Amino acid sequence: MRQPYRLATGGLIDRSKVLPFHFDGRALEGHPGDSLASALLANGIRLVGRSFKYHRPRGILSAGSEEPNALVHLGAGADTEPNFRATMIELRAGLRAASQNRWPSLGFDVMALNGLFSPILPAGFYYKTFKWPAIFWTRLYERLIRRAAGLGEAARGPDPDHYAKRHVHCDVLVVGGGSAGLAAALAAGRAGARVILADEQPRPGGRLLAERFEIGGASALAWVELVLAELASLPEITLLRRTTAFGYYDHNLVALIEEAAPDTLAKDGPRQRLWTVRAGEVVLATGAIERPLVFADNDRPGVMLAGAVRSYLNRYAVVPGSRAVVFTTSDDAWRTAHDLVAAGVQVAALVDARDALDYPLAPKLRMAGIDILAGHVVSRALGGARLEVIEVVRLGRAGPSAERRRIECDLLAVSGGWQPTIHLHSQ
Numbered sequence: 001m002r003q004p005y006r007l008a009t010g011g012l013i014d015r016s017k018v019l020p021f022h023f024d025g026r027a028l029e030g031h032p033g034d035s036l037a038s039a040l041l042a043n044g045i046r047l048v049g050r051s052f053k054y055h056r057p058r059g060i061l062s063a064g065s066e067e068p069n070a071l072v073h074l075g076a077g078a079d080t081e082p083n084f085r086a087t088m089i090e091l092r093a094g095l096r097a098a099s100q101n102r103w104p105s106l107g108f109d110v111m112a113l114n115g116l117f118s119p120i121l122p123a124g125f126y127y128k129t130f131k132w133p134a135i136f137w138t139r140l141y142e143r144l145i146r147r148a149a150g151l152g153e154a155a156r157g158p159d160p161d162h163y164a165k166r167h168v169h170c171d172v173l174v175v176g177g178g179s180a181g182l183a184a185a186l187a188a189g190r191a192g193a194r195v196i197l198a199d200e201q202p203r204p205g206g207r208l209l210a211e212r213f214e215i216g217g218a219s220a221l222a223w224v225e226l227v228l229a230e231l232a233s234l235p236e237i238t239l240l241r242r243t244t245a246f247g248y249y250d251h252n253l254v255a256l257i258e259e260a261a262p263d264t265l266a267k268d269g270p271r272q273r274l275w276t277v278r279a280g281e282v283v284l285a286t287g288a289i290e291r292p293l294v295f296a297d298n299d300r301p302g303v304m305l306a307g308a309v310r311s312y313l314n315r316y317a318v319v320p321g322s323r324a325v326v327f328t329t330s331d332d333a334w335r336t337a338h339d340l341v342a343a344g345v346q347v348a349a350l351v352d353a354r355d356a357l358d359y360p361l362a363p364k365l366r367m368a369g370i371d372i373l374a375g376h377v378v379s380r381a382l383g384g385a386r387l388e389v390i391e392v393v394r395l396g397r398a399g400p401s402a403e404r405r406r407i408e409c410d411l412l413a414v415s416g417g418w419q420p421t422i423h424l425h426s427q
Helices: 036-042 110-120 125-129 135-148 179-190 220-233 262-266 306-314 334-342 362-367
Strands: 019-023 026-030 071-076 079-085 096-098 163-175 195-198 237-240 243-249 253-259 272-284 288-290 303-305 323-328 346-352 371-374 376-383 387-396 405-408 411-415 418-420
Touching: 019 036, 026 036, 163 179, 179 195, 179 220, 179 272, 195 243, 195 272, 220 237, 288 306, 303 306, 306 323, 306 334, 306 411, 323 334, 323 376, 334 346, 334 362, 334 411, 346 376, 346 405, 362 371, 376 411, 387 411
Parallel strands: 019 096, 163 195, 163 272, 195 237, 303 411, 323 346, 323 411, 346 371
Antiparallel strands: 019 026, 071 079, 071 096, 243 253, 253 272, 288 418, 376 387, 387 405
């Protein structure tokens, strides 16, 4: 079955078209509207990379630009580039991606043996270990260390792509196309200001694309479409999709990098465009990043952020697992359990570190057969190339109890709450 983890309905994908692509030489299929990460998950691929030092198996953690694990290599020959986040790659026909930092293959990585020797391989161990005899350093040790170091491999030939740049002025620059950014751009546009709205995604809307919210009695998606239609009708509005603000400098000078759309690349357009924008006012509507939770082996494929799970369910119509557990310290992840049940996924348990739980969704989730474990935490994730079992312990005043309960699952959605994305503000 093609795309066995794709839901039959829903999502913001175009099911009428099929996009063939390759990952590690394997032929796969997705749809317009997919990211590479969502297409891999739809095809049942959970293992996407290896950790830097010990080559531990790594899976997709998030659904956005904060992704730390799913770094892939795109292209071949001179037209190649390493370390792309699979969550930020817009799927296109003929895309060729490969995993990194493994040999001879992703599933069987000889360097994973490093994990067995982790107690004797602390940070900087090579400076104290490979020092005798001295002649071996340049002839052997240094070469082996350099070969093992680094992520990905850079292109060796001239870059065949071309690039563009543009310098502009505006009254208001809005960074971020979520609900706050769209509302700010609309208010400034209605007032007659020259507005540039920059969003890193191919489709503006931010978290509204991943949630089942309602705004004014209508779906959040309908509100997004109405706002975008009005912005398109205003003459002084410039909407930059696939555009990331990476530098905020003196006197409201902001640097943006715009990625080309897949159809533009096919027409030999510029691959990227550098924008330097001098703005009268800058509105930072960059949203928030979900915090992961700390427990033993929390890097196993199948451990994902709860908000990312909702993104794959609601935006991409992809089920990241078949039996799930939700682990949280806040109310937000309860909606992930609700959306998983609505998608037909078995949710074995909801683990919440808080003792007193008076959440409106609790009765509905209990009726769905979910075991709600208040005052508990996940202490460990077990499995190999993918998550298989988690261990849960109860918290007490003296710390975690000695009793450990095991729950079988292949998906663990975690959430430690959300924190503002303040990178540009900090600059």
